[in-house]
Amino acid sequence: ATDEPATAPSAAASGPAGSGTGEQSKFFVQADYDRELALLDATPAGPDGKPWEQALQPTMVDTAKFKKAGPHKICFSNAGLNNPWRQVGFKTMQAEVDAQRSRIEQFVHIDAEGKDQKQIADINDLLGKGCDALIVSPNTTATLTPAVESACKKGLPVIVFDRGVDTTCPVTFVNPIGGYGFGHVAAEFVSGNMKPGGKVLALRILPGVDVLETRWSAAKVAFDKAGVNVVGVEFTDGDPAKTKKIVNDYLQRYGTIDGVWMDAGAVAVAAVEAFLDAGQPVPPINGEDQLDFLKLWKDRKLTAIAPTYPTYQWRTPVIAALKILDGEQVPSPWKLPQPTITQENLAQYADPDMPPLHYAMCGCTDLPGYPDRWK
Amino acid sequence: MSSALSMPARRASPGVFVALVLTLAIGWLVVAIDGGQLFSVPTTVSLLHVAAGLGLVAVGQTLVVIGGSLDLSVAYVISLSTLVAAETMGGDDAALLPGIGLALAVSAGIGLCNGLLVTKVKINPFIATVGVGLLLKGYLDNGYDGPAGRTAPALVQTLGYQRIGPVPLSFLLLLGVAGAAWFALARTRFGHHLIAVGGDPEVARLSGVRNSRVLVTAHVLCSLCAGLAGIYLASRLGSGAPRVGTEGLYDLESIAAVVLGGTALAGGIGGVAGTVGGVLLLAGIDAIFNQLEVDAFFKQVIRGVIIIAAVAVYAQRVRGRAAP
Amino acid sequence: MSDPLLALQGIGKSFLGVRVLGGVDLEVRPGEVHAVVGENGAGKSTLMKIVSGVYPPDEGTIEFAGAQRHFSGPRDAQRAGIGIVHQEFNLLPQRTVAENVFLGREPRRRGLVDRRAMLGRAAELLASVGEGSLPPDTRVGRLGVAQQQVVEIVKALALDARLIIMDEPTAALADHEVGQLRALVRRLQQHHIGVLYVSHRLAEVFDLSSRITVLKDGRRVTTVNTDEVTADQLVRHMVGRELSGYYAERAKPDERGPVRLAVRAGGNRILRDINLQLRAGEVLGVGGLRGAGRSALARSLFGVSPFTTGAVTIDGEPVRLRSPRAAMRAGIAYVTEDRKGEGIVAGLSVLDNALLASRAVRPGWAGRGARAARIRDLLAAVELRAAGEDQDIRFLSGGNQQKVVLARWLALGPRVLLFDEPTRGIDVGSKSAIHDLVRRLARAGAAVLVVSSELPELLGLSDRLIVMRDGRIAGELPAGSSEEDVVALAVGTTRESVG
Amino acid sequence: MEIAERRPLPLRLRRFRAGSLVPIVMLLAVLLVLIAVRQPNFLAPPSLLSFLGRSTPIILLAAGQYFVIVSGEFDLSVGSLVTAQVVVAARLIDSEPSRTWPVVALLLTFGILVGLINGLVTTRLRVPSFITTLGMFLILVGAVYLWSDGAPKGGLSEEFRRFGRRAFEDVPGLGRVQYALLVLLAVATAAVLLSRSDFGRTLVAVGGNPRTAELSGVRVWRAKTIAFVLSGLAAALAAILLGGYSGVSFQAGAGLEFAAITAVVLGGVALGGGRGSVFGAMLGALTLEMLFALLNFYGVSGALKSTVQGAIILLAVAVSSVRSTSR
Numbered sequence A: 001a002t003d004e005p006a007t008a009p010s011a012a013a014s015g016p017a018g019s020g021t022g023e024q025s026k027f028f029v030q031a032d033y034d035r036e037l038a039l040l041d042a043t044p045a046g047p048d049g050k051p052w053e054q055a056l057q058p059t060m061v062d063t064a065k066f067k068k069a070g071p072h073k074i075c076f077s078n079a080g081l082n083n084p085w086r087q088v089g090f091k092t093m094q095a096e097v098d099a100q101r102s103r104i105e106q107f108v109h110i111d112a113e114g115k116d117q118k119q120i121a122d123i124n125d126l127l128g129k130g131c132d133a134l135i136v137s138p139n140t141t142a143t144l145t146p147a148v149e150s151a152c153k154k155g156l157p158v159i160v161f162d163r164g165v166d167t168t169c170p171v172t173f174v175n176p177i178g179g180y181g182f183g184h185v186a187a188e189f190v191s192g193n194m195k196p197g198g199k200v201l202a203l204r205i206l207p208g209v210d211v212l213e214t215r216w217s218a219a220k221v222a223f224d225k226a227g228v229n230v231v232g233v234e235f236t237d238g239d240p241a242k243t244k245k246i247v248n249d250y251l252q253r254y255g256t257i258d259g260v261w262m263d264a265g266a267v268a269v270a271a272v273e274a275f276l277d278a279g280q281p282v283p284p285i286n287g288e289d290q291l292d293f294l295k296l297w298k299d300r301k302l303t304a305i306a307p308t309y310p311t312y313q314w315r316t317p318v319i320a321a322l323k324i325l326d327g328e329q330v331p332s333p334w335k336l337p338q339p340t341i342t343q344e345n346l347a348q349y350a351d352p353d354m355p356p357l358h359y360a361m362c363g364c365t366d367l368p369g370y371p372d373r374w375k
Numbered sequence B: 001m002s003s004a005l006s007m008p009a010r011r012a013s014p015g016v017f018v019a020l021v022l023t024l025a026i027g028w029l030v031v032a033i034d035g036g037q038l039f040s041v042p043t044t045v046s047l048l049h050v051a052a053g054l055g056l057v058a059v060g061q062t063l064v065v066i067g068g069s070l071d072l073s074v075a076y077v078i079s080l081s082t083l084v085a086a087e088t089m090g091g092d093d094a095a096l097l098p099g100i101g102l103a104l105a106v107s108a109g110i111g112l113c114n115g116l117l118v119t120k121v122k123i124n125p126f127i128a129t130v131g132v133g134l135l136l137k138g139y140l141d142n143g144y145d146g147p148a149g150r151t152a153p154a155l156v157q158t159l160g161y162q163r164i165g166p167v168p169l170s171f172l173l174l175l176g177v178a179g180a181a182w183f184a185l186a187r188t189r190f191g192h193h194l195i196a197v198g199g200d201p202e203v204a205r206l207s208g209v210r211n212s213r214v215l216v217t218a219h220v221l222c223s224l225c226a227g228l229a230g231i232y233l234a235s236r237l238g239s240g241a242p243r244v245g246t247e248g249l250y251d252l253e254s255i256a257a258v259v260l261g262g263t264a265l266a267g268g269i270g271g272v273a274g275t276v277g278g279v280l281l282l283a284g285i286d287a288i289f290n291q292l293e294v295d296a297f298f299k300q301v302i303r304g305v306i307i308i309a310a311v312a313v314y315a316q317r318v319r320g321r322a323a324p
Numbered sequence C: 001m002s003d004p005l006l007a008l009q010g011i012g013k014s015f016l017g018v019r020v021l022g023g024v025d026l027e028v029r030p031g032e033v034h035a036v037v038g039e040n041g042a043g044k045s046t047l048m049k050i051v052s053g054v055y056p057p058d059e060g061t062i063e064f065a066g067a068q069r070h071f072s073g074p075r076d077a078q079r080a081g082i083g084i085v086h087q088e089f090n091l092l093p094q095r096t097v098a099e100n101v102f103l104g105r106e107p108r109r110r111g112l113v114d115r116r117a118m119l120g121r122a123a124e125l126l127a128s129v130g131e132g133s134l135p136p137d138t139r140v141g142r143l144g145v146a147q148q149q150v151v152e153i154v155k156a157l158a159l160d161a162r163l164i165i166m167d168e169p170t171a172a173l174a175d176h177e178v179g180q181l182r183a184l185v186r187r188l189q190q191h192h193i194g195v196l197y198v199s200h201r202l203a204e205v206f207d208l209s210s211r212i213t214v215l216k217d218g219r220r221v222t223t224v225n226t227d228e229v230t231a232d233q234l235v236r237h238m239v240g241r242e243l244s245g246y247y248a249e250r251a252k253p254d255e256r257g258p259v260r261l262a263v264r265a266g267g268n269r270i271l272r273d274i275n276l277q278l279r280a281g282e283v284l285g286v287g288g289l290r291g292a293g294r295s296a297l298a299r300s301l302f303g304v305s306p307f308t309t310g311a312v313t314i315d316g317e318p319v320r321l322r323s324p325r326a327a328m329r330a331g332i333a334y335v336t337e338d339r340k341g342e343g344i345v346a347g348l349s350v351l352d353n354a355l356l357a358s359r360a361v362r363p364g365w366a367g368r369g370a371r372a373a374r375i376r377d378l379l380a381a382v383e384l385r386a387a388g389e390d391q392d393i394r395f396l397s398g399g400n401q402q403k404v405v406l407a408r409w410l411a412l413g414p415r416v417l418l419f420d421e422p423t424r425g426i427d428v429g430s431k432s433a434i435h436d437l438v439r440r441l442a443r444a445g446a447a448v449l450v451v452s453s454e455l456p457e458l459l460g461l462s463d464r465l466i467v468m469r470d471g472r473i474a475g476e477l478p479a480g481s482s483e484e485d486v487v488a489l490a491v492g493t494t495r496e497s498v499g
Numbered sequence D: 001m002e003i004a005e006r007r008p009l010p011l012r013l014r015r016f017r018a019g020s021l022v023p024i025v026m027l028l029a030v031l032l033v034l035i036a037v038r039q040p041n042f043l044a045p046p047s048l049l050s051f052l053g054r055s056t057p058i059i060l061l062a063a064g065q066y067f068v069i070v071s072g073e074f075d076l077s078v079g080s081l082v083t084a085q086v087v088v089a090a091r092l093i094d095s096e097p098s099r100t101w102p103v104v105a106l107l108l109t110f111g112i113l114v115g116l117i118n119g120l121v122t123t124r125l126r127v128p129s130f131i132t133t134l135g136m137f138l139i140l141v142g143a144v145y146l147w148s149d150g151a152p153k154g155g156l157s158e159e160f161r162r163f164g165r166r167a168f169e170d171v172p173g174l175g176r177v178q179y180a181l182l183v184l185l186a187v188a189t190a191a192v193l194l195s196r197s198d199f200g201r202t203l204v205a206v207g208g209n210p211r212t213a214e215l216s217g218v219r220v221w222r223a224k225t226i227a228f229v230l231s232g233l234a235a236a237l238a239a240i241l242l243g244g245y246s247g248v249s250f251q252a253g254a255g256l257e258f259a260a261i262t263a264v265v266l267g268g269v270a271l272g273g274g275r276g277s278v279f280g281a282m283l284g285a286l287t288l289e290m291l292f293a294l295l296n297f298y299g300v301s302g303a304l305k306s307t308v309q310g311a312i313i314l315l316a317v318a319v320s321s322v323r324s325t326s327r
């Protein structure tokens, strides 16, 4: 017997390189970049006010062959629950499952704890459990591809979301516009709101996470185009103390920093505090839709923006799975809109009652158990 | 005097196997009550795959720990090895052997470096291997921003996914490596000398053992095992992954498995069989908790408790044996 | 006369600036048993270690089997054909007899350790020394001291060496075992194997050897043909003076005070039926063979491995000696036989070592100055010779280390002092200083118990003697008894008297 | 007589023995010079003070770790303990200023308790401290994630945060003096005094030779347990300052155990116990922090930092170990 995948995994594509901010990441793919930037302005199709059911420029696929009478057993192989974003997302997903209880008999969740090889084993494991549909949120794109392919071969509908896989075998791939959009929006804002030729500090979490890499590569393009002086690209490990120290040292080294770009919002508050504690004005900065940042932004009247990687995307795979099991057409890929929080709509999202690490863009206010479940 | 004393030295079987059987039996029961099947083929396959990865590292770690040393750089060696293998292969079956060879050679080189730092420069193994780990981390962080290279399809199809019944090839590889390590410890001079060096370096030296050489060899073998684990992971993942070793916590988990298996951190006592038992125990706990969909964090708490408790039990037994 | 197998010339060695050997010449011919004698600390073991490649000599040359040798390590010497039975055991308790015997040179077949050959040869070798009943796959940790000594000897024999060094091989052996060893040495001789034989037991030396080299304070005093020397002459060579008058005067009976420490029916895993009384102002000697339980007695009294039965009183008060701390509180002090392993803390200064016990039982900021001053006085009183009180204790000679340990205990003003091999590995000068000190302490009213393997010391120092055998007190002897009296009790050839 | 003559050791060798402060002071001096070349204004009192302030948590951890290491043990649980403390504090305070002091008291108790458990399991159950504290690490991380459902909840009050974040403004001659500096001063003084007290000296003896210590009346288990408690207490203080400095996050204590151990070894304390000074350990921590600042000032690529760090650590430890063994 063998669990061998149908086709060999394909290598990650490579793109153009070379710019003032260092070599372009090998994750950069020009075509994807162009497509994502175009999507930023596209009008979504689908029910109004429910972005998790909307799709951008959808191409529908037929799913009749998966039609099956309910109630269903839906299985989910999760990359991990090791950060607040995934926690909020997963709670949202569970709430969605609860909302659909009449149709979902059983929801099996296995947490890979951020380990590629465990997730591969998990997927294999789930294939033996008689699932009607399999949802996968891959830990790493390239490395999970073979496992997802072997799942497809079993003939059950596979839905991938968040990070993708290098194969088209899943019925659909759900995710928001993506990293290029995020990085681009933030970089445009930072470079557009600071003094021309000013100094930007780019704070990144970790090297080598594809979602974050695409964000940075898009920002790089934007900064190079705007002729911004990126004085440093530093990794913070998501550690606020480290972030503050880095910002402090850069302030000392350069006197002032005129803009801060971040590839994720986790340490945005720490970065802002570093400026405040040093008695310096907070320069244009981007964060994410985490409430501690939104609150600080509101209180301190920052020049800020929060592109999002919305956690409501955790609802969509469940919805997609049920549609597929109904034999309904679904968009593939399922591109979700990716709203940005700006000064204009800040008040709408900065809910003071939610915990500081909650993500405002959870699309969860209509789900059962809100808000206690997320507290 | 405990009954363990009356057994011949060689067969002082570590309690880990008792723990393993109990855990699996209770786990099977609880999972069955929960409506699942612990020993279904896919679950067994998954369990054995998890065990194979950790096991390869832990077997190597056993060697250095028996020698009274320690290797905390294995996680990075694993990551590096996946990359060297996958990049050399570049998805081409023709480059399969060079890929494996190069990955093992690089790993062995790191092991040599660890060994020399510990024996010749006389840096405490903890600091020496953490330091080497940091060097490698910098190289990986700087050189790679994500998976790279492509494992030869032939390797993916065999080592990565081939199995015989419910037993993956990789687990057979682990058994092979563990067997070889057991054989090395029991039947080669190197093994006898390693146990002696770990037990009492001065006695070993006076008996004509070349301590440094033995310990360096152990470090090289440990790194080779980590390299092998890397090759296995590359075949599983289809490409090189610069963070797979650290994500898997292979450094600390391998030491935990070694200690669970009854090998003393101080060196000189222990064996590979116990380590394999320790690995299976950890993988078994994983599988059971997976079946029960137990929270990963709760699982971690349980792991911590089990590790401490198991070692405490060994410690009491040893104390019972030793003089007051 | 054949060419020498081993020829040493002008061998010298220093440890950390302390010269322990100088200008030693020595020759061993094939088939010769050459004895090396000398006091504790004379440098015998150091010389043997140099010959067996453990230490490189600082000066001098080693010629072996007709070629000049510079051994890079024990392995090198083994390869050249030199085997050694070390004075201290070099065995791994967790490994089997066979594994220990062949450690470093396991027999191989097709590249692998040949376990069957190993067990077989080990069994043969054991049989050849009369221990055929000992299974070679027993773990060494389960063996008694005597059997471990046999394993050590077999380990050296396994080499097929041309020269075998035995550093006090009989110290742990009973008489019949000594007989086996004697036969063995004779056999080695017949096979033209040279033997270097270090022993304190002069009878053996006269029985076995053809020549004797006497070492004193690291120098060779003389080499003599065994049949041309008497025991008295030999002893004079060893100590350099007449033994009588060397020890301080003993306590007169009226100087002995009331019973300070009394044990009734004390016993534990090692000891049985221990009944003894120790008076203030008295030095009680404890004799016996290695492994007889002398140390065990001292350690029981100090609460290290407490008595599990019986009762102990101090000055009439019942005490429970459950731990060293409890014993200290009862006024007991203990100078261990294993100075390196449990007497000093290497890496710490002289002062810190001396203050260790006071700090442990009487901590506090107040009185620190007075305490340190007292320790300095004590260090001066024991005539410590060191570069300074901040010097790392491991750079001191054994005798001076011992003085620091003594100062540590004296600082507590103990009522009972237990000395276990107080002069082991200590040079002559320091040794008599320590003897004087012991005596002075007794005169000052302390009750002193001295365990010693050195009969002259034991006999010279004690006001009264008890001799132990197999964990019991085999008998008691008055001051002025002879070595023969002690040995007879120790090996059990006389009827037991009541202790 | 020649043989009996006892020559004192040459002075040079004694001065450089293991545990001496010479290597760490030299390393620190080199780093200071390198920083001064690149960033002269770093050496101005205000920026130096602020650097010292932000380095306080790791210095405290190094001081705590010193006591454990010098007694011959390891404490791998401090990083997770810091994280746990910060997360617990946020959840319990829940942005309610009035709960600050009770929670501070609770954190200190919690730190002591964890240290006590580490100590007792290590000494009474005879589990090697590497395993005890590794297990504790897993338990604490798991438990705190479990308790907070994977995302820190609640928030720290401004009162709580001020310990690590605020300062006395406009102190004549010095400018801003962070509260953390006062904590540092107090703890450093206490640590140095403690290390020179009877307990501190006894602890070194315990690490140097537990048998000797036991036979000299030292309650070895008790001394080691107290060392673990001190480490736990240091972790609690570090957590209060770190939480104040940077707010609540799961990353608060990540990797701090290795940083602390590295700092202690850099400071000349021997792993395995028996040698070293708490002052050296704290200098080691300062050096490590300075190394990170240096890398920031020289703009060493973020990803390459660990390589430089690893190389310097290996080099520094190698130099002092070769010195101490080449006697």
Ligand SMILES: Nc1ncnc2c1ncn2[C@@H]1O[C@H](COP(=O)(O)OP(=O)(O)OP(=O)(O)O)[C@@H](O)[C@H]1O
Pocket: C015, C016, C020, C038, C039, C040, C041, C042, C043, C044, C045, C046, C047, C087, C397, C398, C424, C425, C426, C427
């Ligand atoms: N490794 C060492 N480091 C420092 N000093 C040492 C070392 N080995 C031996 N010495 C010292 O050298 C001297 C000679 O010791 P050695 O062991 O050779 O004496 P010995 O004649 O064998 O005595 P014994 O009869 O007690 O066995 C002693 O003072 C001892 O303390």
Ligand SMILES: Nc1ncnc2c1ncn2[C@@H]1O[C@H](COP(=O)(O)OP(=O)(O)OP(=O)(O)O)[C@@H](O)[C@H]1O
Pocket: B322, B323, B324, C144, C145, C270, C288, C289, C290, C291, C292, C293, C294, C295, C296, C297, C337, C453
């Ligand atoms: N920890 C122990 N466990 C088991 N047996 C022991 C232990 N310690 C000593 N023994 C045994 O107890 C007996 C007495 O040992 P002890 O050390 O008291 O002898 P000793 O007369 O002082 O001899 P020496 O000090 O010369 O070796 C020996 O047979 C020894 O093997």
Ligand SMILES: [Mg+2]
Pocket: C044, C045, C046, C087, C167
């Ligand atoms: Mg000797």
Ligand SMILES: [Mg+2]
Pocket: C294, C295, C296, C337, C420, C451
């Ligand atoms: Mg003794």
